[in-house]
Amino acid sequence: MTEDRTPSRFETGLKTLAEIDGKAGEALMQGCSDIAPDFAKILIEFPFGDIYSRPGLDLKSREMVAVAALAAVGNALPQLKGHIGAALNVGVTRTEIVEILMQIAIHAGFPPALSGLSAAKEVFAARDADGE
Amino acid sequence: MTEDRTPSRFETGLKTLAEIDGKAGEALMQGCSDIAPDFAKILIEFPFGDIYSRPGLDLKSREMVAVAALAAVGNALPQLKGHIGAALNVGVTRTEIVEILMQIAIHAGFPPALSGLSAAKEVFAARDADGE
Amino acid sequence: MTEDRTPSRFETGLKTLAEIDGKAGEALMQGCSDIAPDFAKILIEFPFGDIYSRPGLDLKSREMVAVAALAAVGNALPQLKGHIGAALNVGVTRTEIVEILMQIAIHAGFPPALSGLSAAKEVFAARDADGE
Amino acid sequence: MTEDRTPSRFETGLKTLAEIDGKAGEALMQGCSDIAPDFAKILIEFPFGDIYSRPGLDLKSREMVAVAALAAVGNALPQLKGHIGAALNVGVTRTEIVEILMQIAIHAGFPPALSGLSAAKEVFAARDADGE
Amino acid sequence: MTEDRTPSRFETGLKTLAEIDGKAGEALMQGCSDIAPDFAKILIEFPFGDIYSRPGLDLKSREMVAVAALAAVGNALPQLKGHIGAALNVGVTRTEIVEILMQIAIHAGFPPALSGLSAAKEVFAARDADGE
Amino acid sequence: MTEDRTPSRFETGLKTLAEIDGKAGEALMQGCSDIAPDFAKILIEFPFGDIYSRPGLDLKSREMVAVAALAAVGNALPQLKGHIGAALNVGVTRTEIVEILMQIAIHAGFPPALSGLSAAKEVFAARDADGE
Numbered sequence: 001m002t003e004d005r006t007p008s009r010f011e012t013g014l015k016t017l018a019e020i021d022g023k024a025g026e027a028l029m030q031g032c033s034d035i036a037p038d039f040a041k042i043l044i045e046f047p048f049g050d051i052y053s054r055p056g057l058d059l060k061s062r063e064m065v066a067v068a069a070l071a072a073v074g075n076a077l078p079q080l081k082g083h084i085g086a087a088l089n090v091g092v093t094r095t096e097i098v099e100i101l102m103q104i105a106i107h108a109g110f111p112p113a114l115s116g117l118s119a120a121k122e123v124f125a126a127r128d129a130d131g132e
Numbered sequence: 133m134t135e136d137r138t139p140s141r142f143e144t145g146l147k148t149l150a151e152i153d154g155k156a157g158e159a160l161m162q163g164c165s166d167i168a169p170d171f172a173k174i175l176i177e178f179p180f181g182d183i184y185s186r187p188g189l190d191l192k193s194r195e196m197v198a199v200a201a202l203a204a205v206g207n208a209l210p211q212l213k214g215h216i217g218a219a220l221n222v223g224v225t226r227t228e229i230v231e232i233l234m235q236i237a238i239h240a241g242f243p244p245a246l247s248g249l250s251a252a253k254e255v256f257a258a259r260d261a262d263g264e
Numbered sequence: 265m266t267e268d269r270t271p272s273r274f275e276t277g278l279k280t281l282a283e284i285d286g287k288a289g290e291a292l293m294q295g296c297s298d299i300a301p302d303f304a305k306i307l308i309e310f311p312f313g314d315i316y317s318r319p320g321l322d323l324k325s326r327e328m329v330a331v332a333a334l335a336a337v338g339n340a341l342p343q344l345k346g347h348i349g350a351a352l353n354v355g356v357t358r359t360e361i362v363e364i365l366m367q368i369a370i371h372a373g374f375p376p377a378l379s380g381l382s383a384a385k386e387v388f389a390a391r392d393a394d395g396e
Numbered sequence: 397m398t399e400d401r402t403p404s405r406f407e408t409g410l411k412t413l414a415e416i417d418g419k420a421g422e423a424l425m426q427g428c429s430d431i432a433p434d435f436a437k438i439l440i441e442f443p444f445g446d447i448y449s450r451p452g453l454d455l456k457s458r459e460m461v462a463v464a465a466l467a468a469v470g471n472a473l474p475q476l477k478g479h480i481g482a483a484l485n486v487g488v489t490r491t492e493i494v495e496i497l498m499q500i501a502i503h504a505g506f507p508p509a510l511s512g513l514s515a516a517k518e519v520f521a522a523r524d525a526d527g528e
Numbered sequence: 529m530t531e532d533r534t535p536s537r538f539e540t541g542l543k544t545l546a547e548i549d550g551k552a553g554e555a556l557m558q559g560c561s562d563i564a565p566d567f568a569k570i571l572i573e574f575p576f577g578d579i580y581s582r583p584g585l586d587l588k589s590r591e592m593v594a595v596a597a598l599a600a601v602g603n604a605l606p607q608l609k610g611h612i613g614a615a616l617n618v619g620v621t622r623t624e625i626v627e628i629l630m631q632i633a634i635h636a637g638f639p640p641a642l643s644g645l646s647a648a649k650e651v652f653a654a655r656d657a658d659g660e
Numbered sequence: 661m662t663e664d665r666t667p668s669r670f671e672t673g674l675k676t677l678a679e680i681d682g683k684a685g686e687a688l689m690q691g692c693s694d695i696a697p698d699f700a701k702i703l704i705e706f707p708f709g710d711i712y713s714r715p716g717l718d719l720k721s722r723e724m725v726a727v728a729a730l731a732a733v734g735n736a737l738p739q740l741k742g743h744i745g746a747a748l749n750v751g752v753t754r755t756e757i758v759e760i761l762m763q764i765a766i767h768a769g770f771p772p773a774l775s776g777l778s779a780a781k782e783v784f785a786a787r788d789a790d791g792e
Contacts, residue, residue: 075339
């Protein structure tokens with residue numbers, strides 16, 4: 001029996017990721033599992049097992065932070081789209097996402113705000129097409 | 133009588149700024165009022181009058197977003213310190229700020245996370261010294 | 265009669281934008297008018313109404329500055345292309361644009377200089393195709 | 397007879413580039429030879445004639461450095477792919493390239509590490525298809 | 529007699545630098561002449577000998593471009609200050625410099641605009657103290 | 661007896677860090693141990709326990725990569741200095757470090773190359789003063 005065993009970081013990461021986005025874990029890992037299988041595992045273990053699963057900041061706030069940081073750095077479009085979807089999944093509203101991206105114009109300029117808004121438009125449209 | 137007049141963007145900006153940080157407005161404007169007096173005014177009008185004052189994202193979330201974005205871009209230390217203080221003022225806890233900065237390690241690497249944590253340490257210490 | 269009314273920031277922005285690029289205003293606004301209609305308005309009001317319309321720096325210099333800054337930050341390709349076109353419209357020559365982009369190699373490295381030159385090549389080719 | 401003449405920077409650059417990647421020199425120059433023919437020449441002269449050809453750091457180390465720096469800045473995808481290929485040509489192994497890109501997660505965050513790994517995947521696949 | 533000899537890139541660079549800033553050449557070289565003497569030479573040869581000395585963009589425009597690009601990248605404070613001084617030397621006015629830096633808020637966010645303005649304030653004050 | 665137990669990630673990280681820099685582990689942890697004690701632990705576990713300790717890239721190459729990546733991103737001065745020291749400790753020569761930093765001028769521009777060289781100058785001088 002294993003139920004009183006401490007879960008591994010990988011298990012914790014997968015569990016946290018499942019709360020954010022049911023299918024994201026697999027997709028994330030598949031992206032680099034052939035070229036860097038250990039990195040696929042690290043991607044679950046460090047960001048989601050070590051950081052996102054920590055108490056002290058709820059998942060809704062974590063996803064707002066992810067959207068803000070990824071939009072601000074400006075060269076992380078696939079990750080930004082993933083976290084816009086994740087943000088919606090944990091209860092951030094479309095309006096809140098749009099407001100976050102508009103605010104990025106102050107902190108990092110209009111170009112990353114505009115590319116963030118384009119990314120959001122795509123994610124929202126894909127959700128609408130899926131009937132979500 | 134002016135009470136039914138629409139407030140100017142500057143007035144709205146000052147009012148929003150007062151909710152975030154009573155003294156920040158003056159300090160912000162003084163920083164560039166001699167060399168670029170119009171920019172001092174724009175600094176109140178655009179970020180705080182046009183963006184922060186919008187409904188759709190509460191001030192606590194806006195300050196989390198500011199801390200995340202400024203830590204991630206990594207070359208905005210004075211602004212980051214200002215917004216760490218502002219975040220505390222609108223109810224973001226020290227723990228939440230630390231968690232946001234730790235999360236930046238994922239999105240932008242360990243160096244900006246570490247410099248964000250140093251900035252937070254300074255802001256928290258200054259508050260402790262002020263008996264806040 | 266409204267002719268002695270102070271123009272709004274939006275009107276000033278549209279007028280400045282018309283001097284730079286007749287069709288750009290509409291295109292800019294359409295890009296985010298569905299997802300963030302207020303941002304579409306802000307895009308005209310702040311950059312073009314508040315900043316570009318200021319005396320103290322002529323439009324030709326402003327467009328050189330825009331091309332230089334956007335090439336240097338390196339993650340603003342759609343904006344860079346827009347401002348290369350705008351620069352041509354206000355009298356910056358193709359040679360000057362190429363020289364600005366070559367100079368970016370010094371300040372920000374060869375990759376953003378090369379991607380700026382590719383962007384310029386596309387804009388120039390589209391103008392040639394249009395018989396401009 | 398010219399054999400005791402000091403080679404020009406362009407000649408030195410082409411020679412160094414030939415050691416790294418036989419076909420890269422031409423491709424590099426063609427990319428901007430129409431719009432900025434002098435820059436095409438500078439691209440050979442400065443990076444490869446002045447820097448890469450210097451003693452003090454072997455070509456294998458230089459290509460590791462190029463892959464690391466280009467992955468870290470995150471907006472230099474065509475150059476990153478070029479240097480991943482060049483790295484393979486001078487003896488950096490696929491495993492070493494993957495390890496360098498994984499390490500970028502520490503220094504610059506997970507997004508540039510992941511986009512570096514995607515770039516490597518493409519370069520490796522193209523080599524496999526070529527039977528290399 | 530050497531007057532009909534083509535000047536070396538180093539000589540051309542020094543001459544261009546002298547037009548921009550009489551003392552800058554020496555200071556630039558001294559900064560790294562002990563640790564990287566060849567780089568001290570390259571610093572004169574490539575930026576000033578190869579690029580700045582080219583026809584096609586006048587020195588006043590080149591210095592506007594330098595100020596814009598260096599302010600936008602945001603982590604080049606010593607170079608930004610140097611080029612603000614150089615810009616003044618070749619005829620860019622204080623007002624134009626301030627306008628360029630304000631415009632950076634659009635392209636790269638308020639933090640680099642504000643740090644650019646602080647840099648300008650220091651350079652202007654040092655000039656005033658020198659009675660310039 | 662514990663000798664046949666798998667070492668923890670923290671133990672592996674400390675061991676790797678000891679090979680690179682005997683005193684660095686403690687210094688790194690002290691920097692944020694008061695404000696973010698868990699991050700102090702993560703700093704050892706993830707970069708050094710999970711990544712640096714991996715086979716496939718020797719420590720000398722890893723430190724070249726760290727110096728290149730940190731110089732290129734340009735806003736990680738304390739980390740850059742730390743890794744210049746670490747690079748020296750694992751056998752990278754001063755000449756190689758200078759060459760890496762010169763090469764950064766190609767990939768990310770002259771400003772980060774120059775600030776990297778200043779950082780190296782400080783680290784080398786401190787070593788000389790220590791009689792190393």
